[in-house]
Amino acid sequence: MQKLLQKEARVWNEKILLEHWVCCHNQLTPTFQQVPIHWLISSQAERCQQVGTLLMVCVWQRMKDIVKEVLIMAPIMEFKDDYRFLSNFYPSPFVYNDVYFSTNEHFYQAHKAIDRNDFLQIAQAPTPGAAKRMGGTVGCVHQWNVYKEQIMYVGLEHKFHNNPHLKQMLIDTGDRMLMEGNWWGDKYWGICLKTNEGQNRLGHLLMILRGQTGGV
Template sequence: MYKIDEFRGRYYFLSNFYNSPVTYEGITYQNNEAAFQAMKVTTDEIRKQFADLPPNLAKRKGRRVQLRNDWEAVKEQYMYEIVLAKFNQNSDLKNRLLATEASELIEGNTWGDVIWGMCRGRGENKLGKILMRVRNELKNDIKEKN
């Protein structure tokens, strides 16, 4: 099986830092990172502050908010729903994701993220697994429509 082991270059579109507007829970964000970081709080007033932020500033702002009480329990579901929204709302990106076919998607990184990605061969690769789940669901949706 072919591996895509980092979301750079031609595979940068898989990254949450890729600028592609996504509307989630009624707010349009400029990228998935902003949408995900906004979910760390429960008020739309604060969430809207993330809408126009580039991904690096959204991540920084997300480190400074008062986390919702249930964050650890809900963050993976939010990531899944936001990733799904990105590819459902952007047909060009959906086609590019589907074009990765059966490749293993690994969010390889050098900054030590061993939860959402993998660093130096270690990590849970939760973002990669979510992307593969979304890809499979999109494939199944296409099969059901045909």
Template sequence: MIDRFTDEYFFLSNFYESKVTYDGITYLNNEAAFQAMKTLDEDERRRFALLDPDAAKKAGRKVSLRADWEDVKTDLMYEICKAKFTQNDDLARKLSATGDEELVEGNSWGDRIWGKVNGQGENRLGIILMKIREELRQ
């Protein structure tokens, strides 16, 4: 099991700096792309393009939140992660190299939706990454 997206597995994190183009905008990292999708306002989205992950996360708290966010956020995370690994061959190879390991975004900041804290949580990000890993094999 890979239970933290740090060190040699930091590339699995949305905070890993790797360009990704999603919905016509190129972002410096997945976190910026994901946070940008919280709004439907194109100008607001474009402001995320050059933000580092920390700045993007903070800015994501201040956007005009789309009404359907809770309904679409998991699908958007999947699409953005899929873009990251299909647009960056080196990262696709690294993800594939994790084999059949369970991927868990263990964390200490309390995120029990996208990851797990002390083994508790939904681990949506880990599940998405394992799905993409399987799709890359096909």
């Protein structure tokens, strides 16, 4: 009787191992799926070792998939490196009302100016940083704070519409949250990383533009 029970237990264990193998086999990548089930070898100890190895492969593959999913959905925290193109300082030439702008920063800062000459000087500034500094010194249009988001959005539309490669890069960000994290204390257009405070208005406008059908 004892030998019979031992035999049944061994058969049952082998059945469980085989079920684990089939489960593992079905979840593996196509390369591993080509391995036939009869590849199981005779020794039970060797079977355990083989199934354990294959289960580890399954776990590793699933972990890679999870990491990939997390990265796809992770927010873009700063407009730098691969995402520098989201910055207003990124080269993105376009013409608006017969005036050439090399970046959206030039466009935005120029529209602060009341005087036409100031407008053109800012538009022709050698760098976006220079345009920003000049925009802070000129006479500003009435109720600028009321209209500034509209101006920013129009500039973003032209930036991406006139530069198809940037448009595709924006689309490729998928559904990820866009956050202009910064260290210079801009709490309106971005989020100050020193305090984790900010309205992130530039990020929101970019996400609106990205989400509109044919918006860019």
